[in-house]
Amino acid sequence: xxxxxxxxxxxxxxxxxxxxxxxxxxxxxxxxxxxxxxxxxxxxxxxxxxxxxxxxxxxxxxxxxxxxxxxxxxxxxxxxxxxxxxxxxxxxxxxxxxxxxxxxxxxxxxxxxxxxxxxxxxxxxxxxxxxxxxxxxxxxxxxxxxxxxxxxxxxxxxxxxxxxxxxxxxxxxxxxxxxxxxxxxxxxxxxxxxxxxxxxxxxxxxxxxxxxxxxxxxxxxxxxxxxxxxxxxxxxxxxxxxxxxxxxxxxxxxxxxxxxxxxxxxxxxxxxxxxxxxxxxxxxxxxxxxxxxxxxxxxxxxxxxxxxxxxxxxxxxxxxxxxxxxxxxxxxxxxxxxxxxxxxxxxxxxxxxxxxxxxxxxxxxxxxxxxxxxxxxxxxxxxxxxxxxxxxxxxxxxx
Numbered sequence: 001x002x003x004x005x006x007x008x009x010x011x012x013x014x015x016x017x018x019x020x021x022x023x024x025x026x027x028x029x030x031x032x033x034x035x036x037x038x039x040x041x042x043x044x045x046x047x048x049x050x051x052x053x054x055x056x057x058x059x060x061x062x063x064x065x066x067x068x069x070x071x072x073x074x075x076x077x078x079x080x081x082x083x084x085x086x087x088x089x090x091x092x093x094x095x096x097x098x099x100x101x102x103x104x105x106x107x108x109x110x111x112x113x114x115x116x117x118x119x120x121x122x123x124x125x126x127x128x129x130x131x132x133x134x135x136x137x138x139x140x141x142x143x144x145x146x147x148x149x150x151x152x153x154x155x156x157x158x159x160x161x162x163x164x165x166x167x168x169x170x171x172x173x174x175x176x177x178x179x180x181x182x183x184x185x186x187x188x189x190x191x192x193x194x195x196x197x198x199x200x201x202x203x204x205x206x207x208x209x210x211x212x213x214x215x216x217x218x219x220x221x222x223x224x225x226x227x228x229x230x231x232x233x234x235x236x237x238x239x240x241x242x243x244x245x246x247x248x249x250x251x252x253x254x255x256x257x258x259x260x261x262x263x264x265x266x267x268x269x270x271x272x273x274x275x276x277x278x279x280x281x282x283x284x285x286x287x288x289x290x291x292x293x294x295x296x297x298x299x300x301x302x303x304x305x306x307x308x309x310x311x312x313x314x315x316x317x318x319x320x321x322x323x324x325x326x327x328x329x330x331x332x333x334x335x336x337x338x339x340x341x342x343x344x345x346x347x348x349x350x351x352x353x354x355x356x357x358x359x360x361x362x363x364x365x366x367x368x369x370x371x372x373x374x375x376x377x378x379x380x381x382x383x384x385x386x387x388x389x390x391x392x393x394x395x396x397x398x399x
Contacts, residue, residue: 126168216329
């Protein structure tokens with residue numbers, strides 16, 4: 001296949017990417033989503049802050065329990081504050097968490113509708129919560145399903161100001177039983193290593209690298225050297241990058257580990273090598289003609305230009321989707337002779353962290369560089385070197 005045909009296929013694939021950023025959801029989006037999925041069958045979560053008198057078949061979270069007090073609020077200004085308070089309690093959890101809980105609670109309500117003896121889901125009786133979790137255990141393949149249902153029911157009762165039925169000892173026993181019966185080993189994706197990274201550069205790097213190849217290398221080497229997850233990598237804007245004499249400083253506006261959105265800075269050192277991450281990024285920005293002070297996303301979809309027989313970045317300022325990023329990475333790994341199925345976008349951050357840990361970098365430095373608050377979170381990314389660390393224990397027993 002010619003280079004032109006390959007670029008054309010890439011364009012067709014990238015045109016299929018979503019124009020919506022999946023990691024940015026406004027309150028209006030969230031409540032629209034809840035309305036779409038829940039109003040007809042759940043009838044349990046109010047999606048309109050302005051219509052608090054709308055009658056649904058079942059009690060709504062925002063019209064029962066604590067929220068019945070809206071009848072006591074008379075003054076116009078206080079009523080506005082009361083409506084905004086609903087917004088605030090929803091914002092107490094991350095958007096993805098709230099949507100996940102809403103879906104799980106919906107399933108509980110739908111199940112309860114099959115039995116006329118269940119008169120209420122808010123508040124719910126602990127015996128019916130227990131029976132629902134027992135029902136889930138019969139078909140679930142992993143205990144996370146039961147755990148998610150328990151958390152969702154707890155969340156809904158907390159929002160409505162009701163006592164948590166999941167605090168029951170029986171409910172807790174069922175959740176623990178599910179962990180014993182439905183637990184299974186976690187098969188993580190393999191981490192990257194320096195040899196793989198160098199192979200990628202050897203295949204796709206060089207002085208005459210195309211924009212498409214430079215984009216691939218910039219994503220891979222930044223993720224590896226900065227321990228960056230996809231959500232952090234693809235939200236980088238040109239203005240977030242500061243080039244210093246011996247390093248770059250990348251400001252991460254928000255991340256999975258930054259729940260209060262304070263922002264974090266990732267420092268990546270310059271290397272005296274052709275595969276230096278800083279040099280690759282600089283070459284990519286120049287090739288893509290990205291204004292380094294602009295608000296543009298650094299990693300975006302490409303368009304093929306027939307007149308120049310080259311690719312260029314799309315003008316619409318939309319970050320590259322997760323699906324497309326994953327496709328690009330897996331195709332590149334296949335081209336250097338690896339089994340792409342055992343790797344994922346997370347493999348780069350895990351590989352970089354593992355390499356640094358096995359090289360003797362301190363735990364404190366690893367946690368700062370990876371934006372982790374706890375050793376448990378950090379350790380989940382590290383794959384210890386067999387000879388240097390795992391076998392060291394048994395070799396140090398004085399036998």
